Amino acid sequence: MSNDVKESFANDAPPAPAALAAKVRTLAPSMTRSMQRVAEAVAGDPAGCAALTVTGLAELTGTSEATVVRTARLLGYPGYRDLRLALAGLAAQQQSGRAPAVTADIAVDDPIADVVAKLAYDEQQTLADTAAGLDTGQLGAAVHALAGARRVDVYGVGASGLVAQDLAQKLLRIGHIAHAHSDPHLAITNAVTLRSGDVAVSITHSGATGDVIEPLRVAFEHGATTIAITGRPDGPVSQYADHVLTTSIARESELRPAAMSSRTSQLLVVDCLFVGVAQRTYETAAPALSASYEALAHRHAPRGRS
Known part of the structure; x- marks a missing residue:
């Protein structure tokens, strides 16, 4: 920054x-x-x-x-x-x-009840911090871009890769063309094909993960609208992001890696994006959601003997 x-x-x-x-x-x-x-x-x-x-x-x-x-x-x-x-x-x-x-970090000899209480508090604080620091202007602009996108590519590796998959599958369920890429080579080769009207999203807590920065750079240079979801808005990823959505800084401890807290805040941002897009495209999103629910219900329904 x-x-x-x-x-x-x-x-x-x-x-x-x-x-x-x-x-x-x-x-x-x-x-x-x-x-x-x-x-x-x-x-x-x-x-x-x-x-x-x-x-x-x-x-x-x-x-x-x-x-x-x-x-x-x-x-x-x-x-x-x-x-x-x-x-x-x-x-x-x-x-x-x-x-x-703020509660103390989890200790090796903590009773399981204390572990539950401390984790629950930390999760709540992470969500509250992310909500308090989220720029709703940037969020609204990102929702607008996603709602009108011809195609959406989402990049993330490790724990952030799981969040990328979550965003892609949410968008798919309301009728948008979206793909998550955790393989850096596939991410770049797909980013090359993006154009104006497409959207690329990079998810990186550190803001410095080269495997997601490089495809975002390629997408940015090819005219796609770019979005970064990151805990470090001053990180290198922001250089290639039209819109930056900031998550809370994870408080890491020996028994709670930063990836656990960062994933919680990233998922909140993903849910905000999804709900915002669903609101803007409600006429097509609602039937698509109903169709997916029906398809899943039919798949899991008991089948009679043939």
């Missing part, structure tokens, strides 16, 4: 208090180390930081007042005063129990 794009966040409506932590997780990888210290401080102790002046927060984080202000603007607030108000709101939510603190 370029500096111009980063600064454009300041022109958007300030995020709600509950969205602050999600914004920090999304943007922290692209910040300077000094700005990361400020962002981590406000996300980790909103009540304490809300009580500090800009000078006080700069001293606490070992940075400068200018760095604090730049961090506030990058997070979407016009100035530090607006960030302090958001921090106070977030602290109030946490104290009321409506915005609970």
Whole structure:
């Protein structure tokens, strides 16, 4: 993500208090180390930081007042005063129990009940963070492109490949021509045949997976509309994306690889795209869905003896 794009966040409506932590997780990888210290401080102790002046927060984080202000603007607030108000709101939510603190990582000796509770909370937080940080303008534009596409190619490898398959099969069920490609060679040879009016979607949590960036680049250069679903909007994949849909940054631990959390957020974005396309093409999507349900029901119905 370029500096111009980063600064454009300041022109958007300030995020709600509950969205602050999600914004920090999304943007922290692209910040300077000094700005990361400020962002981590406000996300980790909103009540304490809300009580500090800009000078006080700069001293606490070992940075400068200018760095604090730049961090506030990058997070979407016009100035530090607006960030302090958001921090106070977030602290109030946490104290009321409506915005609970992040639970501890899963330990090797955790009882299974604790594992279930921690995973459930982490899944909920991942979905909430993704929803809070999703640019609905970009989402709407992506839905518009998919709804009118002659053909859709979806690229993903590993865990993201499973999500690519999910998006393709959803679109197929409402009558759209869509194919998922996890083989990088097939992905590129198919991308070469895309043209204006077609859509290519790359799914990569890191934003740096060459096997999905290369076919997206080829599709982009051949005139197709391109979409990136990624946790790193500043990553290389965004160079070739007309529309970028940002997922939450996965919190990785020893017993919970990042792929597990990232897949949850990616699937939410896929569902948003699918529902949006189904809404826009309802007259053809509804009969197609009914036909697929009927076909599956008929396949699984008991058959009499011949």
